[in-house]
Each structure stands twice: as structure tokens, then as C-alpha cells.
Amino acid sequence: MSEKTIFKKIIDREIPAHILYEDDHFLVFLDAFPKNPGHTLVIPKQETLWVWDVDRYDDYFKLVRKMARVLQKAFDIDMILMLVHGEEVPHAHVHLRPQIDNDGTEKDFEIIAQKIKAFM
Numbered sequence: 001m002s003e004k005t006i007f008k009k010i011i012d013r014e015i016p017a018h019i020l021y022e023d024d025h026f027l028v029f030l031d032a033f034p035k036n037p038g039h040t041l042v043i044p045k046q047e048t049l050w051v052w053d054v055d056r057y058d059d060y061f062k063l064v065r066k067m068a069r070v071l072q073k074a075f076d077i078d079m080i081l082m083l084v085h086g087e088e089v090p091h092a093h094v095h096l097r098p099q100i101d102n103d104g105t106e107k108d109f110e111i112i113a114q115k116i117k118a119f120m
Contacts, residue, residue: 005047005089005090005091006089007027007041007043007089007091008047010029011027011045017030017032018030018109018112018113019113020067020113020116020117021067021120025046025056025059025060026042026043026045026056026059026060026063027042027045028040028041028063028067030109030112031095034106034107035095035106036097036098036099036100036102036106037098037102037103037106037108037112038071038096038097038098038100038106038112038115039095039106040067040071040096041094041095042064042067042096043092043093044060044092046092048091048092049090049091049092050092051084051094054092067096068082070116070120071096071098073119074098074118074119075098075100075115077098077099079098080097080098080099081095081096081098081099082094082095082096083097
């Protein structure tokens, strides 16, 4: 049996995360190492390496779009960078990054999570 990825440990609640949204198939949470305030990860609960292999692909990207719109409203900004890469964690994931300069608040996870949830 292979070792669990950090994302699987988050799904299984073995390590904490600032969860913004969850349903039976997907999980959305703040990146623990944010590049910008509101840096969010959208992952399938299905353990698969590539985003194009996610069984509920259409639902997955509808959620990605929904979360991008929420971030636009929460931060009153148009530019949300979407990155699909993931060599650092072998589990499909999409990064959503509001294009806001780091100002020291990007790790105020509780405040940022509440700000985002207010627009969901």
C-alpha cells in the first residue's frame, strides 16, 4: 500500500486545513503555503494523478469556475490565476490565485476563509 498524499490526509481529516467547501466528490481549501491572499486549492476526493482523469470532470471544472467567481467577489478583483500543475503532490488539483500582492495577511487563514465563505 502506498503512502497517503498530503491531500488524502486532508480529505481524511488526519491533518488540518482551512476548508472552504466540501461535497461527496470534491474539497476546496486554502493553500497552506499561499502565493497570494486567498490562494485556494480545488481537489477531487478521487485519488487520481491528472485532472483530465477525474471521473466527474465537468462537475470538477464547474466548481473551479464557481470558486473563481467567489474569489473575484471576496477580494473585489477581476484577475484570478488558475494553475493546473502538481508535481509537488501526486493528486489532481487546481490552484486559484487572486492576483493580489502579498502584504503579510496571506497567512491570516481564519480571516481569509471567513471572507471567502461570506460570498459562497
